[in-house]
Amino acid sequence: MLKFAITGISAACLLMSCTEQTTPTTNGAEEVFAVVQADPVLDFSNRADFDAADRGFIATLDGDIKDANGTPVYAPAAYDFLKADAPATVNPSLWRQSQLNAKHGLFEVVGGIYQVRGFDLSNMTLIKGDNGWIIVDPLITKETAAAALALANKHLGERPVVAVILTHSHIDHYGGIRGIASPEDIASGKVEIIAPAGFTRETVAENILAGNQMARRAGYMFGPFLPKGPGGHIGSGLGQGISTGNSGLIPPTHEITHTGETLNIDGVEMVFQMTPGAEAPEEFMFYMPGFKAFCQAEEINHTQHNLLTPRGAQIRNGLKWSKHIDDTIQMFGDKIEVSFGSHHWPTWGNADVLDFYEKQRDTYRYIHDQTLRLANHGMTMVEIAEQIELPKSLASEFYNRGYYGTTNFNSKAQYQYYYGWFDGNPAHLNPLEPIAEAKKMIEYMGGSTAVLDKAQQDYKDGEYRFVATALNYVIFAEPENKTAKNLLAKAYTRLGYQSESGPWRDFYLTGAQELTTPLLKDVVINTSNPDMIANLPLDLFFDLMAVRLNGPKAAGLDMKVNFNFTDTGEQAALHLKHAVLNTRMGQQHENATATITLSRTDLNRIILKQTSFPALMKEGTIKVDGSLLKLRKFMSLQDDFDYWFNIVTP
Ligand SMILES: [Zn+2]
Numbered sequence: 001m002l003k004f005a006i007t008g009i010s011a012a013c014l015l016m017s018c019t020e021q022t023t024p025t026t027n028g029a030e031e032v033f034a035v036v037q038a039d040p041v042l043d044f045s046n047r048a049d050f051d052a053a054d055r056g057f058i059a060t061l062d063g064d065i066k067d068a069n070g071t072p073v074y075a076p077a078a079y080d081f082l083k084a085d086a087p088a089t090v091n092p093s094l095w096r097q098s099q100l101n102a103k104h105g106l107f108e109v110v111g112g113i114y115q116v117r118g119f120d121l122s123n124m125t126l127i128k129g130d131n132g133w134i135i136v137d138p139l140i141t142k143e144t145a146a147a148a149l150a151l152a153n154k155h156l157g158e159r160p161v162v163a164v165i166l167t168h169s170h171i172d173h174y175g176g177i178r179g180i181a182s183p184e185d186i187a188s189g190k191v192e193i194i195a196p197a198g199f200t201r202e203t204v205a206e207n208i209l210a211g212n213q214m215a216r217r218a219g220y221m222f223g224p225f226l227p228k229g230p231g232g233h234i235g236s237g238l239g240q241g242i243s244t245g246n247s248g249l250i251p252p253t254h255e256i257t258h259t260g261e262t263l264n265i266d267g268v269e270m271v272f273q274m275t276p277g278a279e280a281p282e283e284f285m286f287y288m289p290g291f292k293a294f295c296q297a298e299e300i301n302h303t304q305h306n307l308l309t310p311r312g313a314q315i316r317n318g319l320k321w322s323k324h325i326d327d328t329i330q331m332f333g334d335k336i337e338v339s340f341g342s343h344h345w346p347t348w349g350n351a352d353v354l355d356f357y358e359k360q361r362d363t364y365r366y367i368h369d370q371t372l373r374l375a376n377h378g379m380t381m382v383e384i385a386e387q388i389e390l391p392k393s394l395a396s397e398f399y400n401r402g403y404y405g406t407t408n409f410n411s412k413a414q415y416q417y418y419y420g421w422f423d424g425n426p427a428h429l430n431p432l433e434p435i436a437e438a439k440k441m442i443e444y445m446g447g448s449t450a451v452l453d454k455a456q457q458d459y460k461d462g463e464y465r466f467v468a469t470a471l472n473y474v475i476f477a478e479p480e481n482k483t484a485k486n487l488l489a490k491a492y493t494r495l496g497y498q499s500e501s502g503p504w505r506d507f508y509l510t511g512a513q514e515l516t517t518p519l520l521k522d523v524v525i526n527t528s529n530p531d532m533i534a535n536l537p538l539d540l541f542f543d544l545m546a547v548r549l550n551g552p553k554a555a556g557l558d559m560k561v562n563f564n565f566t567d568t569g570e571q572a573a574l575h576l577k578h579a580v581l582n583t584r585m586g587q588q589h590e591n592a593t594a595t596i597t598l599s600r601t602d603l604n605r606i607i608l609k610q611t612s613f614p615a616l617m618k619e620g621t622i623k624v625d626g627s628l629l630k631l632r633k634f635m636s637l638q639d640d641f642d643y644w645f646n647i648v649t650p
Helices: 011-015 048-054 076-083 092-101 142-156 183-187 199-205 211-221 318-332 350-376 381-387 407-419 434-444 448-460 464-477 482-498 502-516 530-534 538-548 600-607 613-618 628-635
Strands: 020-024 030-034 057-059 072-074 105-110 113-117 124-128 133-136 161-165 192-196 254-256 262-265 268-274 284-288 293-295 338-340 559-565 571-577 580-585 594-598 623-626
Touching (some): 048 092, 057 142, 076 092, 092 502, 113 142, 113 338, 124 142, 133 142, 161 262, 192 199, 192 262, 211 502, 268 318, 338 350, 350 381, 350 407, 381 407, 434 464, 448 464, 448 482, 482 502, 530 600, 538 571, 538 580, 538 600, 594 600, 594 628, 600 613, 623 628
Parallel strands (some): 192 254, 559 594
Antiparallel strands (some): 020 030, 105 113, 113 124, 124 133, 262 268, 284 293, 559 571
């Protein structure tokens, strides 16, 4: 557990001359509260990370990074407020981490290896080959990647990009590729793209079916709708912010398939280690003997990572993750003199690198093993998360702190990985749904006024966690109860200020914001880009159609629909029956309700909402054989998902 004391205006606090801060409360009055205390196990006088984060600084950009229209897509200096001391509204440990992450510019890792950091959520690494740059992980958008490359070329001499290495299938590691390489250069063989096997499919597969829910929660987790500042978003722990330019995807020209695979890229030897099923479904790290340097990708970080990301994703296995790191130690541990990743700053010196690797390995292993030990003793998920605590040797290292993933959340993830959400207690087997439960609960508790009276007192006493639980019931029973909403927003705000985790802070503060201000429904959230759609495997597209199928509306229908793609030659046979849409790729039904003939390019345009199915039918670009009426019915069974669904209110 993370430990903080938020003490109110206590005598102890005054004696310690804590800073105090006033913040306007939701009812307009000023509320004064005391500084959040960090875990005493941390040694804030140890400034080694600051030295490492500054080491090798060459230059940075003045001003914002902008897109072609002049719209800012990332402002490295937006976090300059972090240069001050930690205010009362931020956990000092998170403040420290954000100060480190907010450092931006071009840095030399070691002669021949450079990084641009603080231009996006992730880092871009540049390795000097015989003839040009080998780029590792070109950020999220083409604008930030291009700005990073331009900065390097300006200060290190203009060099062509000869290869791009994509360590894994998350967008902060490939999205900016169009800023540093054109498809023409790739097609002509001028630029090679190297990625783990299965990369292209995973870039879409990991979140396509579950996408809208994940995207909405990412809006809580990364704080994009919060103001940046001491009372709002101060960083994500993993990095500062997410750039808002244009993302793309170009499939690799060479896929790495196994550990030990060695490539010589533009004169630089690289030995790859596959790390599937840990931080990403497909990922690799690599060692460069010529530099005695190791790229740790995102498996080893200056934060505890997520075994389950709160935005929602499939659970990761801490045991597997720890074994990957142990393999690294066994394979390369005695050779590495410098280690760098795609987030945070590098680590120099073999002894420090090994210590770092071992303690990261043991953090994931400890959480995995101890969660199962306690579960086997009969404890439930929440009980375990409350009790589990890293040993001092691990917890005192800043890089193991829960700036991104937390020990609490990660232990719950490991419980879920093995046991699922049910704890075996029949009271939890089939509870009422939230609104019905809340109404009953408030009735049993003596009504909302009685609950609010107690919650006010608990709020004063700092019992924010239970205030949140109780008031959540009030709001689900009485959605218009403004007093409850305001008090819950204050409790969430306090919980956010206490949080050592950037995502936890952003979840609480975004929840508070959504309780007291209307949802930003006029903000259109675009979660796909043309490259992603163009590279979307067709079978996944039809699986998504099946997820969008409105089951109750489809009940009793029996329809067969063929798809025929004129440009790719692909075919699919869809069968709707039992309110389920099954698809067989490479097949056609003989007696289909309708057969649709179109190009994949047009399908992509429909998905991107650049045109519509009826419009293309009207102009004859899409051909339909069979019953048009029934096809219309079939298409009407597809649900659209609204990004702005309620979370903190029913
Ligand atoms: Zn990343």
